[in-house]
Amino acid sequence: MSQRPSATLALALAALSGAGLSQADDDYIVLASTTSTEASGLFDAIIPRFTEKTGISVRVVAVGTGQAFEIARRGDADSLLVHDTDGEETFVAEGYAAERADVMVNDFVIIGPDGDPAGIADAESVAEAMRRIAEVEAPFASRGDDSGTHRAEQRLWEAAGVEPGGAWYRELGSGMGPTLNTAAGMDAYVISDRATWVAFANPQNLTLLFAGDEALFNQYGSLLIDSARHPHLRHDLAQQWHRWLLSAEGQRAIAEFEMKGQPLFFPNALAD
Numbered sequence: 331m332s333q334r335p336s337a338t339l340a341l342a343l344a345a346l347s348g349a350g351l352s353q354a355d356d357d358y359i360v361l362a363s364t365t366s367t368e369a370s371g372l373f374d375a376i377i378p379r380f381t382e383k384t385g386i387s388v389r390v391v392a393v394g395t396g397q398a399f400e401i402a403r404r405g406d407a408d409s410l411l412v413h414d415t416d417g418e419e420t421f422v423a424e425g426y427a428a429e430r431a432d433v434m435v436n437d438f439v440i441i442g443p444d445g446d447p448a449g450i451a452d453a454e455s456v457a458e459a460m461r462r463i464a465e466v467e468a469p470f471a472s473r474g475d476d477s478g479t480h481r482a483e484q485r486l487w488e489a490a491g492v493e494p495g496g497a498w499y500r501e502l503g504s505g506m507g508p509t510l511n512t513a514a515g516m517d518a519y520v521i522s523d524r525a526t527w528v529a530f531a532n533p534q535n536l537t538l539l540f541a542g543d544e545a546l547f548n549q550y551g552s553l554l555i556d557s558a559r560h561p562h563l564r565h566d567l568a569q570q571w572h573r574w575l576l577s578a579e580g581q582r583a584i585a586e587f588e589m590k591g592q593p594l595f596f597p598n599a600l601a602d
Contacts, residue, residue, distance in 0.1 A: 358387040359567045362399075362407035364478055365505040367550070368392035370525035370594050376583040380574050386567050394477025394505070402426060402553070405560035408568040410553040411575075413478035413523075418551045427553040433575050434550045434584050434595040438482055439527055440540040441510070442468075442519040450519070456543040460490035467498040469518035473509045474501030478548075483521045486545065510536070523548055525594035550595070552576070 367373055368390055377388045391401060395412040402410050403426055411433065412418060422430050440450060440459055448468040450459035463470055464487075472494070473480040487494050500518065502509050506526040513520035514534040522530075527538065552572050557565045574580040581597035588594065 356387060357385055357567060358389055359408040359564050359571055360389050360391060360406070361409050361411060361571070362391045362393065362397075362401040363411040364395055364398065364413055364550075365392050365507065366413070366479070366523040366526045367411060369505070369507050370529045371589060372525070372584070372587055372595060375587040376580070379583050380571065380580070383579070384570055384574070386570060388571060392505075394473070394475045394480065396476030396478075396481070402555055405555075405563060408555065408564045409571055410555070411550060412553070413548055413550045414481050415549050415551060417478075417481065418553060421553060426556055426559055428556045429554040429572070430551050431572070431576055432549060432598040433552045434581075434597045436524050436548050436550075436595050437541060438479065438521055438546040438548050439524050439538050440519060441513065441522055441527060441536050442539045443517040443535050444537045445517075445535075446539055448519065451539045453540060456486055456540065456545050457490040459540045460486055460492055463519050464490070464492045464494060467496065469516050470494065470499050471509055471513035471516065471518040471520040472499065472501045473506065474503045475505070477505070479506060479521060479523055482546075482548070486521070489545065525589070528589050528592055528594060 373390055381387050391407065393401070395414045395417065398410055398412050399417060399421055401407045410427070418430050421427050442448070442450065448462040448466050450462050453459035453462060472483060502512055504512070506522055507530065509520060510522060510526070510530050511532055514532055514536050517535055552575050554569060554572050555563055555565070581599040584595050584597040585593065
């Protein structure tokens with residue numbers, strides 16, 4: 331598997347380290363989060379509102395969910411906002427987080443060439459769509475980076491009874507945007523979170539072909555790092571961020587964020 335995610339992680343942490351040296355007296359937290367929240371523009375929309383209210387800035391390390399967990403386990407992030415509920419619950423059970431809360435939802439979608447060679451657009455379920463792709467060995471671009479999207483993809487293959495592999499299945503080891511770019515270049519199928527797809531500027535022949543199955547539900551959670559595990563972190567500031575996300579003001583900020591006239595995330599306060 332590609333080592334590019336590790337290189338990306340190292341560069342992101344190095345950049346944050348430099349920022350910390352130049353603004354050592356500022357009130358700030360380091361937030362480890364997913365590429366979808368960053369690439370969609372959500373943070374550009376909501377973080378300034380949080381900072382204006384509290385005076386706390388938020389420095390985002392946008393990586394795959396698996397790497398976000400890794401950063402937090404090492405004590406290199408004050409807070410987490412990720413999208414792998416099973417992994418998040420494990421993170422809490424292992425004692426790394428004191429609290430986890432649902433923040434917002436959207437969904438995963440299957441993107442593919444507009445000619446739809448596997449014929450997934452009329453599939454009755456996502457499992458059937460995945461099986462059709464595998465049966466005809468249509469090119470498929472996988473993030474292959476242990477992100478929340480990659481973990482969801484693996485669960486979908488398993489539920490479909492498929493073990494993907496061979497020349498048609500490309501594990502890229504890259505973020506969602508670069509994976510969509512590769513898929514566009516090779517006319518491949520790909521699973522994306524809806525927010526990144528809507529924000530994606532280079533679709534070429536790609537189009538949204540399948541959505542709507544309950545198995546494509548995509549929950550995002552905020553986690554408070556356990557203060558006993560990593561006492562050096564900015565727990566008081568991180569708690570203010572966590573509480574703000576769950577507050578009426580934070581949930582409203584999420585609800586008001588749109589791209590191309592579409593809401594991209596639905597706060598849990600409005601999703602129930």
